[in-house]
Amino acid sequence: MNRIAVPFALPPAPSRRRASARGGRHAWVSRFTASTATTRLGFTALATGLDAVAILAAAAAMGRLLGHGSGGFNDLVLGVTVAMFYILPGILRTDYAITRYLSHKGHVRHTLSLWSVAVTGAVVLAFLTKTSDAFSRSASLGLAVAGYGALLAVRGLLVAGLQSRVTAGRLASRHIFLVGDEEMIRAFSDRHRLHQTGLRIVGAAVLRPGDENRADDLVLAAASARVLRPDDIYILVPWAERERLEACIDTFMGLPATIQLAPERFLDQFDDLHVVRNGSVASIHLVRRPLSSSEVLAKRALDLVVASAALALLAPVFAVVALLIRREGGGPVFFVQRRYGFNQEPFGIYKFRSMRAMEDGRAVRQATAGDSRITRVGRFLRRTNIDELPQLINVLRGEMSLVGPRPHAMAHDQAFERDVALYARRHNVRPGITGWAQVNGWRGETDTPEKVVGRVEHDLYYIDNWSLLLDISIMVRTVVSRKAYRNAR
Numbered sequence: 001m002n003r004i005a006v007p008f009a010l011p012p013a014p015s016r017r018r019a020s021a022r023g024g025r026h027a028w029v030s031r032f033t034a035s036t037a038t039t040r041l042g043f044t045a046l047a048t049g050l051d052a053v054a055i056l057a058a059a060a061a062m063g064r065l066l067g068h069g070s071g072g073f074n075d076l077v078l079g080v081t082v083a084m085f086y087i088l089p090g091i092l093r094t095d096y097a098i099t100r101y102l103s104h105k106g107h108v109r110h111t112l113s114l115w116s117v118a119v120t121g122a123v124v125l126a127f128l129t130k131t132s133d134a135f136s137r138s139a140s141l142g143l144a145v146a147g148y149g150a151l152l153a154v155r156g157l158l159v160a161g162l163q164s165r166v167t168a169g170r171l172a173s174r175h176i177f178l179v180g181d182e183e184m185i186r187a188f189s190d191r192h193r194l195h196q197t198g199l200r201i202v203g204a205a206v207l208r209p210g211d212e213n214r215a216d217d218l219v220l221a222a223a224s225a226r227v228l229r230p231d232d233i234y235i236l237v238p239w240a241e242r243e244r245l246e247a248c249i250d251t252f253m254g255l256p257a258t259i260q261l262a263p264e265r266f267l268d269q270f271d272d273l274h275v276v277r278n279g280s281v282a283s284i285h286l287v288r289r290p291l292s293s294s295e296v297l298a299k300r301a302l303d304l305v306v307a308s309a310a311l312a313l314l315a316p317v318f319a320v321v322a323l324l325i326r327r328e329g330g331g332p333v334f335f336v337q338r339r340y341g342f343n344q345e346p347f348g349i350y351k352f353r354s355m356r357a358m359e360d361g362r363a364v365r366q367a368t369a370g371d372s373r374i375t376r377v378g379r380f381l382r383r384t385n386i387d388e389l390p391q392l393i394n395v396l397r398g399e400m401s402l403v404g405p406r407p408h409a410m411a412h413d414q415a416f417e418r419d420v421a422l423y424a425r426r427h428n429v430r431p432g433i434t435g436w437a438q439v440n441g442w443r444g445e446t447d448t449p450e451k452v453v454g455r456v457e458h459d460l461y462y463i464d465n466w467s468l469l470l471d472i473s474i475m476v477r478t479v480v481s482r483k484a485y486r487n488a489r
Contacts, residue, residue: 043098054150055083062142086118098173107155109467173198177225179205180236203228218251232258290428307395328377339407344427347399350390354378391433403471404432405459426459434478436462
């Protein structure tokens with residue numbers, strides 16, 4: 001006997017009278033499964049409309065506040081133009097799909113990039129049409145700032161509202177049907193919190209092992225899926241069993257549903273998983289480069305501008321510190337120690353000398369509280385973090401960035417890489433004078449495995465979620481909070 005099962009709760013069936021009046025059970029099933037399409041379209045219209053309202057409201061407000069109290073027709077034209085440049089590309093890129101709003105992740109960076117293009121496009125259009133004089137410059141700049149804030153607020157509210165409804169089980173963006181091995185179906189439903197992703201399982205079909213049962217099982221599975229009308233059919237069969245996979249795909253190609261090949265379990269660890277085609281070559285994209293070429297250029301430009309200005313302003317401080325170090329005990333002013341940088345390429349990191357020891361070998365002892373090797377001037381330099389300022393030279397030389405994972409001594413790096421998973425990923429970007437780990441309290445000695453793991457987790461979060469705005473916020477927090485900028489040695 002075939003084992004076709006529907007172990008997941010379905011909505012209660014309507015009464016016989018309602019069913020017969022509206023075309024029987026199959027008509028009710030059609031409405032039930034089609035509701036996800038209505039939900040998706042409705043949400044897209046809502047998100048699009050709210051973005052348009054946010055941009056127009058920001059344009060009107062800035063026109064009234066900064067545009068000499070006008071708030072008139074020109075401000076409306078400016079708002080409509082910017083909204084057009086922002087919303088139309090978003091629609092073409094499916095940015096308003098409900099699945100994009102199931103998490104807060106990525107909205108800050110994505111909105112900033114698209115908003116920058118929209119504002120630039122509006123400026124270029126005004127220049128080409130010789131209408132730029134009709135718009136207030138201060139109101140336009142105000143719109144560039146206020147509009148971005150309004151869009152982030154709208155997206156934040158939409159994500160929060162959507163998450164609450166999805167988690168409570170009151171909303172499903174897609175209905176799915178599972179077919180495959182019983183163990184894989186059970187593991188798939190247990191492993192993924194589908195209710196939090198907007199997916200609702202409407203049924204499942206278990207395929208028995210053995211070639212003799214395959215045809216019958218697939219016929220009944222297809223019949224069940226045809227009645228339930230899911231949006232997606234997930235095939236849960238080991239990838240190594242090519243014949244079974246091809247049989248499943250051939251069977252469900254005849255149904256009006258999206259066919260999804262569920263990934264092997266080890267692929268669940270990759271957040272950016274998707275298929276990439278380069279001509280006739282198809283491959284599975286697992287991990288992207290940490291920063292794109294344009295992002296590298298933007299980050300480098302910020303480093304050069306800020307580091308150059310900081311060195312010019314701090315030149316008197318450098319002179320005073322150098323004099324104090326020389327007067328206390330002679331010796332070199334700078335301490336240079338080898339560290340691993342981008343792509344694990346070694347470089348010499350600059351610091352004001354704060355210790356009598358100049359360790360740079362295979363065994364490097366970390367500085368501790370009350371360390372006898374620290375000089376009197378060095379204790380002040382380390383307490384105020386002035387000893388880190390020469391790393392601005394490393395930034396100008398391109399060996400470091402203002403913000404990034406803090407570099408450790410090479411001896412410590414080699415030990416941590418053996419003991420901590422994914423530790424080497426920290427070297428996929430330039431190391432920084434300060435970083436996301438430091439402003440979140442992970443500073444000081446790395447004398448326990450927990451401290452190393454906590455710091456690595458924060459560094460990897462920074463790499464995966466980088467943006468110029470994040471860099472600027474980390475620099476601001478580093479400057480205004482003494483507690484935050486006590487970086488690791």
